Amino acid sequence: MPHHFADRLLDACKTKGAPVCVGLDPVLERLPDAIDQSGPVAAIEAFCLGVIDAVAGVVPAVKPQSACFERYGAPGVAVYHRAVAHAKAAGLIVVGDAKRGDIGTSSAHYAHGLLADPHGCDSLTVNGYLGGDGIEPFQQVARAQGKGLFVLVRTSNPGGDAIQSLPLADGRTVSEAVGDVVAGLGADCVGESGYSNVGMVVGATKPEDAAKLRQRYPQQLFLVPGFGAQGGGAEDVRACFKPDGTGALITASRSVIYVSHEGNSTWQQVVEQAAIQLRDDVSEIMRV
Secondary structure (H helix, E strand, O other), X not given: OOOOHHHHHHHHHHHXXXXXXXXXXXXXXXOOOOOOOOOHHHHHHHHHHHHHHHHOOOOOEEEEEHHHHHOOHHHHHHHHHXXXXXXXXXXXXXXXXXXXXXXXXXXXXXXHHHHOOOOOOOEEEEOOOOOHHHHHHHHHHHHHHOOEEEEEEXXXXXXXXXXXXXXXXXXXXHHHHHHHHHHHHHOOXXXXXXXXXXXXXXOOOOHHHHHHHHHHOOOOXXXXXXXXXXXXXXXXXXXXXXXXOOOEEEEEOHHHHOOOOOOOOOHHHHHHHHHHHHHHHHHHHHHO
């Protein structure tokens, strides 16, 4: 496999048939009844490993949400790392969803803690709203390890509009100004695929902005949350792709991992079927 993160991700998406990612957001109250919930940390571990096993043959990537593990302290963080290792052993690309961001030495500490381990996650979500000096330490570690970043640029939450859509004096929006910084930081680390190892988080619920950003940043991969349970549909995510069907990784969590089931199917079989549906839905979007 190519060493460059974007090349590895695109190869994995091609192999699995669609650029999709399943979020690992373990919430104790929503776990299947079949999982023993007498011990919260053990329960979320059993659930996450079960989800990984269910989707490994279907999707190219998973995205563990660090907050869901950190709430349980050191034991929960240990489960996060075991889930990452399990996913990588299953051949999956792992997007660590931690949304870290600071400046100077603090960013360097976060970067080394979350990206420096060659056996850890393959990429990391980063908060870019502190500017370039907040992202640069993450990029230094990511480049050294052949890993990637996805920097928050245009998020899917409604509250983001109040900041990210604001017009600037030069005609750009705030999100475009942040995007320009992100694109600049990743300009000298472009793989054979034509994409940088520094991508952007662009929400599926903002299709008009996504279309403008897609045209503005041809070398950036978009990590696209908001598809499915958050309201993003086929027309919304289509704007995130280039005409050749590349450029975006569509993520879904609740609509895959928390699907109700009846009959004789196990919860893992239901999750697998939901992942197949996600893959097929996105594949269809790319063909139209």
